[in-house]
Amino acid sequence: MNFNAVTIRDIAKELNLSVSTVSKALRDSYEISEKTKKLVVECARKNNYRPNPIAQSLKQGNTKSIGIVVSTIENQFFSQVINGIESVAHKEGYNVIITQTHESYDLEVKNVNHLTSRSIDGLLISLSTETPDVEHLKTLHAQGLPMVFFDRVTEEINTHKVISDNYKGAYDATKHLIDSGFRRIAHITSPPNISITKERLAGYKAALADAGIFTPDYYISYCPHGGRDISEIENALNFLLNLEDKPDAIFTTSDRITTTTIFLLNKLKVAIPADVALVGYTNTTLADVLNPPLSSVHQQGFEIGQKATEMLLSLIKSKWPVTEFETVVLPTHLFIRESSTKTKK
Amino acid sequence: MNFNAVTIRDIAKELNLSVSTVSKALRDSYEISEKTKKLVVECARKNNYRPNPIAQSLKQGNTKSIGIVVSTIENQFFSQVINGIESVAHKEGYNVIITQTHESYDLEVKNVNHLTSRSIDGLLISLSTETPDVEHLKTLHAQGLPMVFFDRVTEEINTHKVISDNYKGAYDATKHLIDSGFRRIAHITSPPNISITKERLAGYKAALADAGIFTPDYYISYCPHGGRDISEIENALNFLLNLEDKPDAIFTTSDRITTTTIFLLNKLKVAIPADVALVGYTNTTLADVLNPPLSSVHQQGFEIGQKATEMLLSLIKSKWPVTEFETVVLPTHLFIRESSTKTKK
DNA sequence: TATTTCTACGCAATCGTTTTAGTAACAAAT
DNA sequence: ATTTGTTACTAAAACGATTGCGTAGAAATA
Structure with missing residues (x-):
């Protein structure tokens, strides 16, 4: 069973244009005449064209999505944090992928591996109870994966952190x-x-x-x-x-x-x-x-999620390697x- | 900031082999000698190579991930359903992407659009309270996106469904x-x-x-x-x-x-x-x-999630368009x- | 008229992987 | 000596979108 979508090539064929013209027209490039742009945009709309995000990710090297690792979403604290994360991420056009460790070290490693290698642009993580060391994260951090810790943090990795007091x-x-x-x-x-x-x-x-x-x-x-x-x-x-x-x-x-x-x-x-x-x-x-x-x-679960995401996005967007890190401490009530x-x- | 990973090309260069040989060696193809395989595998391990899932998805046309749409994960029923979904999905090598509608129709449409266009292989959805019609889903369903409804279902789309009695x-x-x-x-x-x-x-x-x-x-x-x-x-x-x-x-x-x-x-x-x-x-x-x-x-939240996922995976894996659909009804207590x-x- | 400048588009490479269709080298069978 | 087969590899074309560069033709300038 394959779910076949309309591609940029189909539109090019239909209008007798090259794929690059279509692509540029859709991205509103100055190189393309208004007339052609209108034509292309109309044809795309008519055929319900949606760019393939996978192809875009591959080309552009980012995925516009961030990974979340928590122990379990059944815990209301974490679901509130996630709501905070989403509120910021969605506003900036980022998707979130939520994974659960159920307090297991194995699952934490598995989830982190699943998420990484270009399938996320950054990681928000609260360590699992059973996690004895953070070697699996050190490697990724060294490779340059932006990450922010929240709630359960580690001192062994130098990056932004958000915790409660x-x-x-x-x-x-x-x-x-x-x-x-x-x-x-x-x-x-x-x-x-x-x-x-x-x-x-x-x-x-x-x-x-x-x-x-x-x-x-x-x-x-x-x-x-x-x-x-x-x-x-x-x-x-x-x-x-x-x-x-x-x-x-x-x-x-x-x-x-x-x-x-x-x-x-x-x-x-x-x-x-x-x-x-x-x-x-x-x-x-x-x-x-x-x-x-x-x-x-x-x-302040929601606020913790918001703050952590803001910090992560700033890391992701930074043009330069960031070396100054901050730990934000929010009050409890x-x-x-x-x-x-x-x-x- | 870019998170640069080792590619199959790097390995090919290091060993003076072609990329196709490396790819085949890693996939344990019969075409490659044991000696070369060992060499490649060892080199990959050493360099901490991980295949880029984005590239794999683009090539293979599947993403090995399924999308979930629920109203909110703060609701324990839904977090239990999600646990059920994960238990089946992970066993089969599938990732899940969870999104929340907070009962809003707009957010439901937005989430569904985010998830589709090849970034998921199938959809598990419980409709939002405010959803007045399912046109946004009908299109996708017609295009062949496998979907299974659970909890809050619609009669207007003919597919598998899992509900409570x-x-x-x-x-x-x-x-x-x-x-x-x-x-x-x-x-x-x-x-x-x-x-x-x-x-x-x-x-x-x-x-x-x-x-x-x-x-x-x-x-x-x-x-x-x-x-x-x-x-x-x-x-x-x-x-x-x-x-x-x-x-x-x-x-x-x-x-x-x-x-x-x-x-x-x-x-x-x-x-x-x-x-x-x-x-x-x-x-x-x-x-x-x-x-x-x-x-x-x-x-039976967990079981609803399990059953829905099993049905979705069967749709995804089916070689033929499925035309016989089933509605599973689980008892309440x-x-x-x-x-x-x-x-x- | 000859030359330069613009405009609007196409070509081809690229992202990282998989896969089809070769092929060179050598061995075995006819 | 020729055909057939095997083995072990490579080249190249995908997947879908983006983008630097090249260029035909029109317009502007000398």
């Missing part, structure tokens, strides 16, 4: 729990190899330290796959809830971990916040409607709801 | 409300021009008719943009709640409308289900954790939770 987001959330009277505050998070984990962990620890609260290491629970598997979170929760010095509050990172935690606590009939309070990173639009309404650290409000016993 | 899903949900003792059951839905609205509306009406319950037309409220704007749903709700014969239950369609309705009812301090019960179409993974836990009609459980007053 993860430290402050975590600090604020933890401080809020402390100010609300909680003292045994646990933390469930992703593996410590990714940037967001480190930064949020630092904010959490700093808030506790500033308040002079000692917190044992076993209050910090890492989910190897970033909460992809429910069992990771189940284990973390069971461990924490069975401790002798059971925490009275939990601070979670990432949409998946946060929403799964509230799900599991409900299932275990642990009252929130009476038994355990909860604050978590999430961009779900349903935080208000959860049971109980969930205190959340919200990131803490929304205080019932899940972290101290109840009088 | 919308009639039964709505019938079951409505019947459940009736069986639970509700009698004044309202319906908030998308505009009646799209397939899912019609089918669900029919199921809703049939259930009421079968139970011998008369329901006034003003119990049915249409959201022109499928709930994209919160005001649409706010208006619908205000109207219904201020009626003299105020409904005692609401049945909603679509993720957006459903989750926004529960949000607004909470905001208006309308007790669910005491004041108004609620059942809605949604695929959110958070239905259990909502306040109250939300009774839902769940669709009703999950009964607190939001529709009659409370004793």
